[in-house]
Each structure stands twice: as structure tokens, then as C-alpha cells.
Amino acid sequence: MxxxxxxxxxxxxxxxxxxRRWLIVGASGAGKSRLAREMGELLALPVIHLDRHFWSSGxxxxxxxxxxxxxxxxxxxxxxxxxxxxxxxxxxRLPRAEVAVMLDPPVWQCLxxxxxxxxxxxxxxxxxxxxxxxxxxxxxxxxxxxxxxxxRSRPRVLERVAxxxxxxxxxxxxxxxxxxxxxxxxxxxxVAAAGESG
Numbered sequence: 001m002x003x004x005x006x007x008x009x010x011x012x013x014x015x016x017x018x019x020r021r022w023l024i025v026g027a028s029g030a031g032k033s034r035l036a037r038e039m040g041e042l043l044a045l046p047v048i049h050l051d052r053h054f055w056s057s058g059x060x061x062x063x064x065x066x067x068x069x070x071x072x073x074x075x076x077x078x079x080x081x082x083x084x085x086x087x088x089x090x091x092x093r094l095p096r097a098e099v100a101v102m103l104d105p106p107v108w109q110c111l112x113x114x115x116x117x118x119x120x121x122x123x124x125x126x127x128x129x130x131x132x133x134x135x136x137x138x139x140x141x142x143x144x145x146x147x148x149x150x151x152r153s154r155p156r157v158l159e160r161v162a163x164x165x166x167x168x169x170x171x172x173x174x175x176x177x178x179x180x181x182x183x184x185x186x187x188x189x190x191v192a193a194a195g196e197s198g
Contacts, residue, residue: 016168017188019098020045020079023167025090025157026103027149028142029113031178033128035103036083038182042189043081048074049128050084057132068092083128087153090160099168100161104154105175110146114138 022039024032033049040047053070054062062070071089074082075096082093094100117126121135129135138146145153161169172178 016099017043017185017192019168021077021096021098022081023090023093023097023100024081024083024103025085025100027107027110027153028085028146029110029115029117030103030105031113031175032083032103033126035101035178035182036081036128039185040081042182042186045079045081046077048080048082050074050082050086050089051126051128052130054084054086055130055133057130059133064088085153085157087156090157094160094164094167097164097167099170100164101170101172101181102154102157102161103178104150104171104173105178107147107150109175110149111143114142114146 022045024036024039026032033051036047036049039045050071053074054067056062061067067086068089071086071092074080075093082097115138118135118137122137123134125131125133126135161167170181172181
């Protein structure tokens with residue numbers, strides 16, 4: 001990673017508020033969907049939860065070609081906040097993105113996040129999930145994915161982001177950093193709105 005791409009986290013009080021295509025990535029349970037919803041409301045941008053598009057009722061996966069076509073179509077829009085990993089498709093999404101945000105809290109917080117949501121939504125579909133995909137207790141392969149994300153999946157994502165010099169990158173390594181990022185982004189929106197009204 002370049003020093004610029006690895007920098008921690010503060011949203012500048014400049015034109016970042018005017019960016020219209022955002023990627024949010026990170027381990028399951030890191031809070032991607034929640035951040036996407038908050039940002040979508042703040043920036044008045046449509047939110048795309050990739051989980052909702054990837055899965056069909058009953059947790060049925062699409063074939064790879066179908067999924068690639070769908071990701072290309074989703075990414076082709078003029079404005080979006082897109083949350084989700086699906087590492088095989090990140091090369092299709094990054095060229096269209098203006099900003100990438102990686103949520104990267106400690107592993108125990110991610111595990112707590114997936115346990116909490118599986119309890120809250122047990123037996124029903126989450127708001128960011130396709131209908132007919134009822135929440136269930138996490139199975140071992142999924143837990144292992146979360147446990148190993150930092151050393152297996154994260155390096156590949158960071159490498160991809162670093163290769164896209166046009167993408168602004170924010171690496172949020174704690175819940176506190178994510179809250180600070182949102183606070184800074186709210187300030188940037190207010191500054192931009194004040195500039196427009198002035």
C-alpha cells in the first residue's frame with residue numbers, strides 16, 4: 001500500500017461531500033450496511049446492498065457470469081453507495097468508484113456484530129438482505145471467514161484499491177474511527193451546503 005492509500009480515516013472538509021459513487025468493504029459484521037444506510041441518508045444517494053442482489057430466496061447463489069453482469073449493471077449508475085465484499089467482483093466496481101471505505105474493526109467486534117444481527121433478525125430477512133433469506137446462526141465456515149479476513153481477504157482488497165489512483169481511500173480501523181468519519185462527513189456536507197447558499 002502507498003502511504004496515501006493507507007492513511008487513517010478523517011473525511012476532509014472539501015469536495016468529498018460531492019462524491020457520488022462510494023464503495024464500502026470490510027469483514028462481515030464490521031458494520032458496512034449500517035454505514036451505507038447512514039451515508040445514503042446524509043448524502044441523499046441510493047444505497048446498494050450487494051447481499052440483496054447476490055442471494056435469491058432460500059440462499060440460492062447466482063452463477064458467476066450472471067453475477068458479473070449484475071455487478072456491472074449496478075455499478076453503471078451515476079450515483080450509489082455500495083456495500084459488500086464479493087472479492088471476485090471488486091475489479092468491476094472499483095473503476096467506477098470515487099471513494100472506497102474499508103471498515104476494519106477488531107475481529108471480536110465483527111464476530112459480535114454477526115452474532116447480534118443473527119439474534120435480532122433470527123427467522124426473518126434483514127433489511128439489507130434478499131427476501132426469503134432468513135437470518136440464521138452463523139455456521140463454522142462463515143465464522144472462519146471472519147476470523148481470517150484480515151490476513152486472507154484484506155490484503156487483496158487493499159492491493160486492488162491502491163492500484164486505482166483515482167479512488168480516495170479511508171481505512172477505518174475501529175468503531176470510533178467510523179463514528180469520527182461520519183461526523184467529519186456531516187461537517188463536509190454542511191460546509192458544501194453553506195457554500196452553495198452563500
